[in-house]
Amino acid sequence: MPPAVRVRFAPSPTGLLHVGGGRTALFNWLLAHGQARRAGSDGAFILRIEDTDRARLVEGAEQGILDVLAWFGLTWDEGPDVGGPHAPYRQSERTALYREAAERLLASGDAYRCFCSPERLQAVREAQVARKEAPGYDRHCRGIERDASFARAQAGDPYVIRFAMPREGETVVHDALRGEIVYQNANLEDLVLLKTDGFPTYHLANVVDDHDMAVSHILRGEEWIPTAPLHLRLYAAFGWEAPSLAHLPLILAPGGGKLSKRHGSTSMEEFRAQGYLPEALMNYLALLGWSLDGETEIFSKADLLEKFTLERVSPSPATFDYAKLRWFNAHYINHIVALDDLVGRVAPFLADAGLVDRAAVADPSHPDRARARPAVALLKDRMETLAEAPDLLAPFLRDALESYDPALLVPKKGSSAETLAALEAVARMLPEVDLDDEAATEARFRALADELGLKAGTLFMPIRVAVTGRTQSPGLFETMRVVGAARCTRRLDAAIEALRALVPAPA
Numbered sequence: 001m002p003p004a005v006r007v008r009f010a011p012s013p014t015g016l017l018h019v020g021g022g023r024t025a026l027f028n029w030l031l032a033h034g035q036a037r038r039a040g041s042d043g044a045f046i047l048r049i050e051d052t053d054r055a056r057l058v059e060g061a062e063q064g065i066l067d068v069l070a071w072f073g074l075t076w077d078e079g080p081d082v083g084g085p086h087a088p089y090r091q092s093e094r095t096a097l098y099r100e101a102a103e104r105l106l107a108s109g110d111a112y113r114c115f116c117s118p119e120r121l122q123a124v125r126e127a128q129v130a131r132k133e134a135p136g137y138d139r140h141c142r143g144i145e146r147d148a149s150f151a152r153a154q155a156g157d158p159y160v161i162r163f164a165m166p167r168e169g170e171t172v173v174h175d176a177l178r179g180e181i182v183y184q185n186a187n188l189e190d191l192v193l194l195k196t197d198g199f200p201t202y203h204l205a206n207v208v209d210d211h212d213m214a215v216s217h218i219l220r221g222e223e224w225i226p227t228a229p230l231h232l233r234l235y236a237a238f239g240w241e242a243p244s245l246a247h248l249p250l251i252l253a254p255g256g257g258k259l260s261k262r263h264g265s266t267s268m269e270e271f272r273a274q275g276y277l278p279e280a281l282m283n284y285l286a287l288l289g290w291s292l293d294g295e296t297e298i299f300s301k302a303d304l305l306e307k308f309t310l311e312r313v314s315p316s317p318a319t320f321d322y323a324k325l326r327w328f329n330a331h332y333i334n335h336i337v338a339l340d341d342l343v344g345r346v347a348p349f350l351a352d353a354g355l356v357d358r359a360a361v362a363d364p365s366h367p368d369r370a371r372a373r374p375a376v377a378l379l380k381d382r383m384e385t386l387a388e389a390p391d392l393l394a395p396f397l398r399d400a401l402e403s404y405d406p407a408l409l410v411p412k413k414g415s416s417a418e419t420l421a422a423l424e425a426v427a428r429m430l431p432e433v434d435l436d437d438e439a440a441t442e443a444r445f446r447a448l449a450d451e452l453g454l455k456a457g458t459l460f461m462p463i464r465v466a467v468t469g470r471t472q473s474p475g476l477f478e479t480m481r482v483v484g485a486a487r488c489t490r491r492l493d494a495a496i497e498a499l500r501a502l503v504p505a506p507a
């Protein structure tokens, strides 16, 4: 059996999950559960919470990330909630491990204590900037004798532990997507591994955990490339084999630059709340950097598990296209999700708007599901997000229409008196027509238009407005069928009433 492919997604619980993070999680998951398992390897997707930066922690963010990943459709084999052979999976619960590792590097001379005060570091930085040099730590404490360093620590002098980067030679990062990236060691800083508070920095904790959790492949965003040389040096100093590395392409905003709030929603949670389907978001995010053949666009989760390969991920930046994501969402709503499933998915949005009973959200056999079904069937091709459902469906799910301007009833070239007469004729005819027979209803209404000497459109428009309160709707006869005879009658009567108030009294 080929060696196990163990990957990890390692978010920091500092807020909502950025779509870039969602894409990273997806590609890791597809590598382990798709590509690796297809090749007969064991593939494991690990979820690890990197919460050592205590200042940036956001209450509830960890649970939020777990929830949105589950909604997205990913499952993890090991993680803070499910446990696993390398538990705990939350870095704040693993601090002893990092401290031991830092001590090891101190002992081997690959790290040293740095006693520099924040003020000194600041002054060094300012002087460097003034000299137009790249700012960085000047290795001031690197020369302190080991015994002296130990004595100062014993005396309670606060310190951090820094990595002693080799001063000469180069460090070569092999990136599976980009090839070799070469760094001159002389340009690399002696970065902090363990902070004064005893918490590790990202670098130390990340490397120690990837080794401890037997991670075989690291797939992460391009923004982490600059940390790779230090990480590789850390693996070497510990005497560990480094995982294989691949940095996923940047996700740019439309028009270039970093994708940020300014451009619109950026987090998985926001897209969820706006009524994007997880399948559509997954399909769209998969194409930000990966393609099968440069042409095929629609990929179900099963397709992705079957087709994804890391080899077909491109290192070039991808652009986030909101309109394209909307297109995918509309496509899934209209063509892919089965009707009853769709009714279930719009139910929470409808319940929030008071259009169905809250109990219908969890209960597929609730009568409000059946009541909403024909309306969803009728309107789904106009729905680009689930959040649009309440507005589109309101005329079909409420008894009474929201009030509308009666002037909308009168066609551009018509008069209120003529429209009133036409709607009165429609109201008289309505009890005789079977709305379930759309073709017959249409024939009757067309004949009525002829009788009244009106163009069909001039008759149909006021009926549409009377029945829905709007000038736009799906086909009139399917609309009337779904609204039903009783409500059509009441709404026509109300429209007639409103028109009477508009029609000038005869002189």
Ligand code: GLU
Binding pocket: 010, 011, 012, 050, 206, 219, 220, 221, 224
């Ligand atoms: N905790 C880092 C993050 O928030 C993980 C980076 C990595 O995958 O190495 O993205």
